[in-house]
Amino acid sequence: MLFDTHVHLNIEQFDQDREEVLKRAQEAGVAYMVIVGFDHETIPKAIELAEQNDHMYAAVGWHPVDAIDMTDKELQWLEELASHPKVVALGEMGLDYHWDKSPKDIQKEVFRQQIHLAKKVNLPIIIHNREATEDIIAILQEENASQVGGVMHCYNDSVDYVDTCLDMNFYISLGGPVTFKNATLPKEVAKYVPNDRLMVETDCPFLAPHPNRGKRNEPAYVKLVAEKVAEIRETDVDTIAQMTTANAKRFFRIE
Template sequence: MLFDTHVHVNIDQFDEDREEVLQRAKEAGVEYMVVVGFDRETIPKALELAEKNPAIYAAVGWHPVDAIDMEDKDLEWIEELASHPKVVAIGEMGLDYHWDKSPKETQKEVLRKQIHLAKRVGLPIIIHNREATGDIIEILREENAAEVGGIMHCYNDSADFVQECLDMNFYISLGGPVTFKNATDPKEVAKIVPLDRLLVETDCPFLAPHPNRGKRNEPAYVKLVAEKIAELKEISFEEVSDATTNNAFKLFKINS
């Protein structure tokens, strides 16, 4: 049994075959998933999917690329939705210095506001980090994000920062890049992260794992991620799938 902790099956790339995608996931052993809503359009769709499917949960938050678009009413809306019985996390939130749509200072402000929100509602946070590790860690420390903890989503950074994230009560989630032939950092991370602090995800439709790299990703492919981690850790696939699923249940406070 697998738990894909980060999917975007709520976006338009899945409009033509969403039910088939969910069925393929089930056939691959993916029993649970968290659908992430990250703006005004995707949040309602995440909730709709979670309400229709007993094994699907939702996260609600505001993506850093679109930080410049967030208004106070959006933050209030997210806080209201946090009480929904199928909402298990706030996010994804974070910093993205690759794209230049939102100024860095605006991104930081929106990140801090969402951490405050998560602490008020008592939910873990999902962190998006692209080319911003130093600032991410600094803000998480300053805001005492360890109080709620959460996920370093699709961790694709150096193994050097793993312990700092673990010390702040965060789980490390690995996705497709751990299977890429030329990706050394995720492989090293997979080897050193304790099994009880590890999660798996697809971030679909992005970052499809080998041998599907370059194609649309989907939740069924999280099995390829778990298999690669098992190979790197020199343990069984069952150990990885059981541990990561149990970790997700624990983090999201889901009764299996």
């Protein structure tokens, strides 16, 4: 039984065959998913899908790339949605310095606003980080994000930052990059993270694991991530599946 902690089944890449994708996930042993909404279009769809499926849940947040588009109206909307019984986290939120649509100062302010909201509604947070590790950690510490805790989604950074994340009450989630042949950082992290803080994800349709790299990712492929993590940690995939599912259910407060 696997838990894919970060999927985007709510976007157009799955409009033509979403039911078939869900069937393949079930056949691969994926029992739980969190569908992440990050803007006006994807947030309602995430909640809709979660409402239609017993073991699917939703996270709602504002993506840093689009931070410039978020106003007080959107923040109020997120607060209202946070009380929905299928919403289990706020995010993804964070900083993205790869794209230049939203200035860094605006990204930081929107990030802080969402952390404040998470503490207000008492939900954990999902962090998006692209080329912004130092600033993200600084903001999380300054805003006392440890009060709600969170997950470093698709962690692809140095193992040197892991302890800092753990000290802030954060989990580490690994995705497709841990399977890439030349990716040394996520492999080091996969070996280092404590048993009770590790989760797995696909981030589908992005970052498909080997041997499907470059193709559309889907939840069934989280099994490939779990198999690679099991290999790195010198255990079996059933152990990893059981461990990461228990961690995810605890993190998202799912019975």
